[in-house]
Amino acid sequence: MAPAYLYKLRPLAAAIGLLLAFPSQAVPVNWAGTTGFWDVSGNWNPGLPTAIDDVTINVPGVQTVTVSSGNNTVNSIAVTGDTTLALTGGALSINGSSNLTSFSQSGGTLSGTGAVNISGPATWSGGTQTGSGSTQFNGDLTISGNNTKYLTNGRTLASNGTTTWSSPTTSPYGIIYAGNGAAINNNGTWLDQNTFIHQINDSGGAASSFNNNGVYTKNGNGETDIGIGFNNTSSGVVNVNAGTMQLSSPFTNQGEITVASGATVDVQNSTFNNQGNLQGNGTYHTLNATTALVNSGTLAPGVGDIGALTVSGDYTQTTTGIFDVQIASLTSFDKLTVLGDMNLSGTLRIHSFGAYNPNLGNTFTIATFDDGVADLSDLTGIFSNIVWSGFNPGVSFTASYFDHSIVLNATTAPVPVPAAAWLFGTGLLGLLGSARRKRIVT
16 A cells, blocks of 8 residues: 555645646736736736736726736737837846837837837837847937947848937947847948937847848938948948938948048949949048959949049949940039049940030040059050940040040031032032023123
């Protein structure tokens, strides 16, 4: 006969057996309060959510649910109405697809493998976003504040609305650190409003990237330093309206970049490869002994009008490269200044601006170059092709290559008279001659 204490343990063993046979199931957990803190049990029905739970926050009015402490993990979150989920401290891990109406983060850590979709306004003024999941901002996002921000460990931040990025003028300047395979994907409009120093720094690990598939516009007159890979894709547009945009990683442009007068795009420590379109009236800076602007796409001074563009460094044009020039008059035409050497191939493409037509012998100095060293490397190669459009028939161009300049020469040819017109003219002259002879004879 078994000892008596074993009989007493039978109910406990049965309970354990049931737990093993039927593991914990996800329970819908609903927010039962108004504005309040996540870690207060009384704000939830039936209780604080656990790692396997799906959370619903649906309460009337404008409310804020704040995560401020502790390590909090859920499967998913669904927020409806006018409630903002605020992360100010602690940690919130979300491992399933989630939908929020509004989100703010000033501290703490957002992590997990789930896709967090935010339909309305959002702010990021501090804290960390990490893990293999994503944060999708489908409404407007404001990135601001002095606090450092971290994006790490494969996290993707996707901006699909309008993102306004600004920072103060005091240290640590609200720096964003991205590392270990993190990505920022701009699919909307990114407004860089910084007036001082603005940085996205590489924090190490696997390469991180900023992928511009939308419109990136720099309006602030300060310096923006992007230390992770910057990819301006074929659908991407970059407008540098003021200040300096500095790219510290290898850069290949596949989209469109416009740099305004007085503004600069500065590619550091690497060759600047252009496979898209570069235009504007400012400066593309690559002034380094090992770098150059290599144009396999199109380079055009101005923005749809007559302009003057500067390349601060060497300029190389490949066989697929195009240098676009517009001519409006003898004194108004596009100009390129290269503060380095030129290595030419590809196409020179000339356009008439405002239906202008040059006269025979007119010349136009469209490019100057000088690296400050008198040697044979100042200019190598010539344009493989010279084409033009918009001019009268008979207008053509050649190029002359000098020690420090390239000059266009305009030539004109008489417009051929159609044969029918010529025959009509000779017949008319015959009649006139006959009439004169008749008058003379008379």
